[in-house]
Amino acid sequence: MKLPIFLDNHSTTPMDPRVLESMLPYFVEKFGNAASRNHAFGWAAEEAVEQARKQIAKLIKADSKEIVFTSGATESDNLALKGVLEMYKEKGTHIITSSTEHRAVLDTAKSLEAKGLATATYLPVDKYGMVNPQDVEAAITDKTILISVMLANNEIGTINPIQEIGKIAKAKGILFHCDATQGVGKIPVDVQAMGIDLMSFSAHKIYGPKGVGALYVRKRNPRVRIAAQMDGGGHERGMRSGTLPVPLIVGFGKACELCEQEMATESARLSKMRDRLQTDITAALEESYLNGHPTNRLPGNLNISFAYVEGESLLMGMKDIALSSGSACTSATLEPSYVLRALGVGTELAHSSIRFGLGRFNTDEEIDYTIKKVIEIVTKLREMSPLYEMAKEGVDLKSVQWAAH
Amino acid sequence: MAYSDKVVDHFNNPRNMGSFKKDEEGVGTGMVGAPECGDVMKLQIKVQEDTIVDAKFKTFGCGSAIASSSLATEWLKGKTIEEAQKIKNTDIVQELNLPPVKIHCSVLAEDAIKAALTDYQKKTDARPVDTK
Numbered sequence: 390m391k392l393p394i395f396l397d398n399h400s401t402t403p404m405d406p407r408v409l410e411s412m413l414p415y416f417v418e419k420f421g422n423a424a425s426r427n428h429a430f431g432w433a434a435e436e437a438v439e440q441a442r443k444q445i446a447k448l449i450k451a452d453s454k455e456i457v458f459t460s461g462a463t464e465s466d467n468l469a470l471k472g473v474l475e476m477y478k479e480k481g482t483h484i485i486t487s488s489t490e491h492r493a494v495l496d497t498a499k500s501l502e503a504k505g506l507a508t509a510t511y512l513p514v515d516k517y518g519m520v521n522p523q524d525v526e527a528a529i530t531d532k533t534i535l536i537s538v539m540l541a542n543n544e545i546g547t548i549n550p551i552q553e554i555g556k557i558a559k560a561k562g563i564l565f566h567c568d569a570t571q572g573v574g575k576i577p578v579d580v581q582a583m584g585i586d587l588m589s590f591s592a593h594k595i596y597g598p599k600g601v602g603a604l605y606v607r608k609r610n611p612r613v614r615i616a617a618q619m620d621g622g623g624h625e626r627g628m629r630s631g632t633l634p635v636p637l638i639v640g641f642g643k644a645c646e647l648c649e650q651e652m653a654t655e656s657a658r659l660s661k662m663r664d665r666l667q668t669d670i671t672a673a674l675e676e677s678y679l680n681g682h683p684t685n686r687l688p689g690n691l692n693i694s695f696a697y698v699e700g701e702s703l704l705m706g707m708k709d710i711a712l713s714s715g716s717a718c719t720s721a722t723l724e725p726s727y728v729l730r731a732l733g734v735g736t737e738l739a740h741s742s743i744r745f746g747l748g749r750f751n752t753d754e755e756i757d758y759t760i761k762k763v764i765e766i767v768t769k770l771r772e773m774s775p776l777y778e779m780a781k782e783g784v785d786l787k788s789v790q791w792a793a794h
Numbered sequence: 795m796a797y798s799d800k801v802v803d804h805f806n807n808p809r810n811m812g813s814f815k816k817d818e819e820g821v822g823t824g825m826v827g828a829p830e831c832g833d834v835m836k837l838q839i840k841v842q843e844d845t846i847v848d849a850k851f852k853t854f855g856c857g858s859a860i861a862s863s864s865l866a867t868e869w870l871k872g873k874t875i876e877e878a879q880k881i882k883n884t885d886i887v888q889e890l891n892l893p894p895v896k897i898h899c900s901v902l903a904e905d906a907i908k909a910a911l912t913d914y915q916k917k918t919d920a921r922p923v924d925t926k
Binding site: 697698699701702706716717718725735736737740772773774775776777778786791 | 832833
């Protein structure tokens, strides 16, 4: 077993060597511009791009003409929200989204609000992090033009009832965007069955290269139109100008193909490893609490709060395991995770949370090592924690008058 | 974020981690911070004839908070009450090479020292005068 261990597969994933292999010919040998229509170099590039488009579309049950390439999911989210709001501004200016969305959606909505181009409703979630479809329906006004709800959350892995939300959107004639960055390639996605009109996702979360993503834009029932946010040569049917990064797109296609072929076995393998990680850790450590939905979540996700110890110190104590925490000290804003806060997790437990993100290249041996390390460090830090000492003495920590600083 | 070697050392080998009984004679206890803010420090001193003969800490917080309080106990030992009053958070920042985002950890450690000294003074002043 090699150290350090990578257990942060929600942030990014290592590229699959099979993906790299598919990309290599498109750097030096087949370097053409896919938009060059008049020579063999361009044709070879275009053919490769169209092949990738098919592989990607197949994974999400779409038509290849509905795939618009972007630089990643952040750009896709921006293009979806800004593109729809600009295109349909005469029809409506109200967006419905949820409070646990990725910041690429939340900050885009806020930016549209700040510019006076939209008003937004940020729906609460239940204690598992799920959006209630009835809340979506109740938030709809005659000005609502777009609903944007994520498929699976990046911190807690909770999967939203997308199909039900899609049905509501369709019945009301409102466009439905889904940020599916964490879900595509991990769980089955069917844009038809789910009633999705626009969907963002990217390659690097599914063992493909960084720097490429896609926005699915529905072509039929209804035909969705978006205003381009990047002007130029009119690539991607005018929706996103810019020369296509052919090697990245080829890798994206291959990554989707591999996910499609291996999803059933891989999700079973990951769930089993994740469940073992959860069972063994929580059995050994009292007052460790699962964040997110107990069953309806991504196969590789586990998010636990360890009461009385702080997240950054946990990460520091497990330097040979790459993990992430919802603690304020690990964020740029010095605020604990807004996702955990939206679930109603207390601030002190949000500070104590660790996210485990399992992926394709993790092994049972690595999980064994992680279990051992987590138990070791939590025990050590609890011995060091004045809060644990007080709790053991029977002091109710909520009754203490703390001096907030 | 990369931690300085000294922070890592204090984190891995904390000095004087533990507790004295709060009501033990000569013990002053300072508890500062709040769980919602992500750090709570408990710092205790044991004083004999105006000199701090022992110190202990327990900290809930990030690595820098743990290191700051561990270092504080090291510095407190052997100092008189008056000398201990002079320990400044900036000394801790310098010694541990703390980045700007972690300066509040050193401030908390200074507050904990002050709180422990105040608690000791209060307990000493309140002690009934020996009339025998």
